[in-house]
Amino acid sequence: MRLKDKVAIVTGGSRGIGRAIALRLGAEGARVAVVHQRGTSGEEVAGLIRQGGGAAIAVHCDVAHGLQVQAMVDRVVAEWGTIDILVNNAAICPFKPFLDIPEAMWQEVLDVNLKGYFLCSQAVARVMVAQGVKGRIIAVSSISAEFGGSQQAHYCASKAGINLLIKSMAISLGPYGITCNAVLPGTVETDINRDQLADPEVRAYWSQRAPLGRIGVPEDITGPVVFFASDDSAWCTGSLLIVDGGVSANLQ
Template identity: 50%
Template sequence: MLLNDKSVVITGASRGIGRAAALECARQGANVVIGYSGSASSKSQVDELIREIEQLGRSAVAVGAPAEDAETGDKLVAAAVEHFGGVDVFVNNAGICPFHSFLDMPRETYLKTVDTNLNGAYFAVQAAARQMQRQGRGGAIIAVSSISALVGGGMQTHYTPTKAGLLSLMQSCAIALGPYGIRCNAVLPGTIETDINKDDLSDSEKRRYMEQRTPLGRLGNPEDLAGPIVFLASDMARYVTGASLLVDGGMYVNLQ
């Protein structure tokens, strides 16, 4: 029970990495605020997730608000304070990646990606940090960045800068928030099978290539991120801040 009685807020938690992290945090004793887009299609997924968390003996509440809105972080924090008495852990996971070529990138696609992945994240992290500072007992902030923060992608010129920005944000926040006992770290997933890349991985040839590029011989799944997130959230990582943890099956170091 690494997170026993902790209050955890996770954005983009209706599915994928966020959902897996929410379930693992609950297994480890936490109560969870589930941030999701607010869409009707996500609502049924969120309701099922809450049921699963309650079956684990923990509590969960959902906040439906777009990740790109600057006010969403305040809403998530308010829900955590109202239902669970505060915020101990904040996981910024929400993100989009509508693959598109660079030369004809629609301006609205670029702006939507940056607002969702980085600008909204900035203000959500700020809201969580302010609450942690008021509480006076420290806390942990984890951003789900990407291996794409370290490498380029021809169809991801709008996406990779946001993930590099998240990594940089955690490094700077580690310095800014360290005096308050607030630790800030990033996890960098490799190729994980989620809705964000479902269409891209439907190409069987590309899928085989990505599997062969990975020393562990398989693509990742959302549950592969849940353990590292819980570790960084827990007191086992009490002296870890400003760090980045690759969770990519070894893909990044496989240069041959």
């Protein structure tokens, strides 16, 4: 177990990539706070971790609101006394052509995807600095930060912002021994894009774009996250790791 007794927060941890990350961190021995916004899905994931012999809690939080973020962080510290790992993963991506994106939608995407990462990172980093914890902050970004999309201008902009936020945080928090890194998934089948990928032509296109010949699954992202969360990445900070099956290498 590479993360035995570490305390980890995973935002957006109740489904998709976040769910897979939360389960993997639990399997690696971490105590996991599964942060989710609504319903009981976070408790279901926490329950699976506990059934596997791990420790986990579910915490409701809208990451776009600072008071809720602080309450979430306080809850985790009250439960386990510290925070070692933060995985910023909560994100939304309502597909919409650029000319049709309303201002409210633009703002919501930036609030959740970028502001939420800032608020969670700042609140957790303050705990780490105060306690002298040489922690790990990991962002789930996207190759959409590097490549535009006709239906994703708001999402692409938010993910590009995350990448430079991570680099800036790495500079600011490095003197405290806190590392900040990001993983950039390619096309991974989740609730966000499942309707699109139900189209056989769309699925075939993205499968063929990847030299490895398939669309990703959430579990493909968990290994890189564990690497950044563990001591194996002790000299990595400000890094952006592409995990896309080779799609971004294929310009043909």
